Amino acid sequence: MFSRQARVSGFGANRKIATTARGYDVLRDPALNKGTAFTQHERDALELNGLLPPVITTEIALQLERAYAAYQNAPDDLSKHIYMWRLHDNNATLFYALLQHHMLEMLPVVYDPVVGQAIKNYSEVMTRPRGVFLSIDDPDSVERKLAAFGADADDIDLLVASDAEEILGIGDWGSNGVDISIGKLAVYTAAAGVDPHRVIPVILDVGTDNEKLLNDPLYIGYKHSRVRGKRYDDFIDAYVSAVKKLFPKAMLHWEDFGSTNARRILDRYRSVVPTFNDDMQGTGSIVLGALLNAVARSKTPWSEQRVVVLGAGTAGVGIADQIRDQMVRHGVSAEEATRRIWLVDLPGLLTESMHDDLLDFQRPYARPDAEVAGYTRTACETLPAAESRWPAMSALRDKAAARDGIIDLATVVRNVHPTIMIGTSTMPHLFTEEIVRDMAAHTERPIIFPLSNPTELHEATPRQLIEWTDGKVFVATGAPFDDVSYKNVTYKIGQANNAALYPGLGFGAIVVRAKAVSDDMIFASAQAVAGQATDTTEGAPLLPPNDKLRETSAVVAVQVARKAIEQGLAQVQPENVVEAVREYAWWPVYSPVEAI
Numbered sequence: 001m002f003s004r005q006a007r008v009s010g011f012g013a014n015r016k017i018a019t020t021a022r023g024y025d026v027l028r029d030p031a032l033n034k035g036t037a038f039t040q041h042e043r044d045a046l047e048l049n050g051l052l053p054p055v056i057t058t059e060i061a062l063q064l065e066r067a068y069a070a071y072q073n074a075p076d077d078l079s080k081h082i083y084m085w086r087l088h089d090n091n092a093t094l095f096y097a098l099l100q101h102h103m104l105e106m107l108p109v110v111y112d113p114v115v116g117q118a119i120k121n122y123s124e125v126m127t128r129p130r131g132v133f134l135s136i137d138d139p140d141s142v143e144r145k146l147a148a149f150g151a152d153a154d155d156i157d158l159l160v161a162s163d164a165e166e167i168l169g170i171g172d173w174g175s176n177g178v179d180i181s182i183g184k185l186a187v188y189t190a191a192a193g194v195d196p197h198r199v200i201p202v203i204l205d206v207g208t209d210n211e212k213l214l215n216d217p218l219y220i221g222y223k224h225s226r227v228r229g230k231r232y233d234d235f236i237d238a239y240v241s242a243v244k245k246l247f248p249k250a251m252l253h254w255e256d257f258g259s260t261n262a263r264r265i266l267d268r269y270r271s272v273v274p275t276f277n278d279d280m281q282g283t284g285s286i287v288l289g290a291l292l293n294a295v296a297r298s299k300t301p302w303s304e305q306r307v308v309v310l311g312a313g314t315a316g317v318g319i320a321d322q323i324r325d326q327m328v329r330h331g332v333s334a335e336e337a338t339r340r341i342w343l344v345d346l347p348g349l350l351t352e353s354m355h356d357d358l359l360d361f362q363r364p365y366a367r368p369d370a371e372v373a374g375y376t377r378t379a380c381e382t383l384p385a386a387e388s389r390w391p392a393m394s395a396l397r398d399k400a401a402a403r404d405g406i407i408d409l410a411t412v413v414r415n416v417h418p419t420i421m422i423g424t425s426t427m428p429h430l431f432t433e434e435i436v437r438d439m440a441a442h443t444e445r446p447i448i449f450p451l452s453n454p455t456e457l458h459e460a461t462p463r464q465l466i467e468w469t470d471g472k473v474f475v476a477t478g479a480p481f482d483d484v485s486y487k488n489v490t491y492k493i494g495q496a497n498n499a500a501l502y503p504g505l506g507f508g509a510i511v512v513r514a515k516a517v518s519d520d521m522i523f524a525s526a527q528a529v530a531g532q533a534t535d536t537t538e539g540a541p542l543l544p545p546n547d548k549l550r551e552t553s554a555v556v557a558v559q560v561a562r563k564a565i566e567q568g569l570a571q572v573q574p575e576n577v578v579e580a581v582r583e584y585a586w587w588p589v590y591s592p593v594e595a596i
């Protein structure tokens, strides 16, 4: 976002900035600042002489070299993360140029997994506030606070909002979660070319149930337990209404909401505004993209796949829904497709006897009790309250613990013989050697995706899965993992992180000003991303590598935009969609700055 003293015109190579700011006001605006790259003419006009060292480096390459050296000097990942965001505070163009040049190395530092550490240590990390902080204790101010951002109706393409109840797999982090909205937006820019000056990160602070934060004098958020029910819904409503009024062209992205709210919010607004939930739909779609390739390579048709999903929350059920829809596309009835998916969470296999305690979106997958009557039940302990990431699921587990135990993952795998196993449990090591070997004994090419984030939460590592299945597994992960060498094959691990999908999905929708983000647009994004990883040699990744994110996202954006046009959802209908996507994309290059 530019200060109110600047005006931007044109796109790409024709982009120009005009400003009434002079001297330090220019250098202090990260959207305007070019450091030593200001030309002599600009220095004269903007009154910068004397405020910059005399050397003029119109080539960004030298600045990149300097910045990269400083990055490398930072002693650890969190320091590198902080360095990057300080750079962003100083010169946003250089920040994005550096990120783009070192995407594979820096994406995990700017975004997942290190963003998780930053959120946990927010009081150390916070440099200057970015984005808009909305709080439920002051609901009447929502519109005023969004307006304070200083943008006009046409200035904003996209808002990413989080209420931070389920940040990655690390739970409730209250207002510290603003960094996830910021990080997701940085990926939109680096991966797809969304203009970073046309977006707003938002934190919807509805309180937190994180005791540590509530007791921390340095916590920056609203010190109150999470507000739920009507007050919560009214607050979300106030947010959506204010965005519609102030920024009528903007798309709304929802990130890291709790399972009880995520789906309700999406269902409520999907036909009213262009919007999607990244953890349900973005994750569901990138996983489907990887599965399209894995299933094709496994040679077992979709109609014969049996799927176990560990973790029945927003992401897990979002993935299950997309797998069900894919089976239906392959001629399986919706009912039968649903029967081919088993959900396992803290109370073990979800069964119909749990009906009243399940969330509405979990219920269709609950297994009939007659079907599981012969399954062994395993004694389990009541969870310590501190581990209760999800009270409803924990309560069900406690009930089972008090009775005859749970039907655990090992038992499900032993009885069901899954061909696909997905982990969104947020608990590490749950795909044990015993379970994986048992699965591999009954299917030629097991497909196993441990997806829990950040890295340390993965249900198993790719190396373990490859060793335990003697190289037969098709694997994709949530966080980045190094290649694995095993018996003369190098396995490249596709990262089924929504970062490979949502930037293109959102950008495609923005370019054609889609009125809504339809299921077909989302499926088009999964197909597009799968189509970018067509190498079928042994060990080839199921998804395109992250150093190709910009190309992949462009293809995704084009396919999503085309689908929106085809479905009559596009409010702008460019004749040449490829050209339109290319033209609207922002690149980190300096634009001329004119003094007015």
Ligand SMILES: O=C([O-])CC(=O)C(=O)O
Pocket: 112, 167, 168, 169, 256, 278, 279, 453, 497, 498, 499
């Ligand atoms: O941000 C990521 O890396 C993936 C994601 O949405 C999550 O784990 O919630």
Ligand SMILES: [Mg+2]
Pocket: 168, 255, 256, 278, 279
């Ligand atoms: Mg997320």
